[in-house]
Amino acid sequence: LNDGAAxxxxxxxxxxxxxxxxxxxxREITVLDELPRSIxxxxxxxxxQDRLKDA
Structure with a gap:
């Protein structure tokens, strides 16, 4: 995406x-604010996977 584009x-x-x-x-697209990261x-x-199960 270009800057400022949604x-x-x-x-x-x-x-x-x-x-x-x-x-x-x-079949489905889920938008997240950010991806979970490890330490x-x-x-x-x-x-x-846990976040997507809860969604």
């Missing part, structure tokens, strides 16, 4: 639908 889940899904094969289009700064996949 994307909605619907606009992202439409962009993906326009540019990828149908089987690659996600070392790496992506915490376990915390990410």
């Amino acid at each position: 994307a909605t889940p619907e606009s992202l899904k439409q962009h993906v639908r326009d540019n990828l094969a149908n089987y690659k289009v996600p 070392t700064g790496k992506l915490s996949r376990k915390d990410l």
Whole structure:
């Protein structure tokens, strides 16, 4: 995205639908303010899965 631009889940899904094969289009898009990180700064996949289960 460009600075100051915003994307909605619907606009992202439409962009993906326009540019990828149908089987690659996600059923659902969840927008997070930030990705969970471990103490070392790496992506915490376990915390990410937990957040998505709660959403």
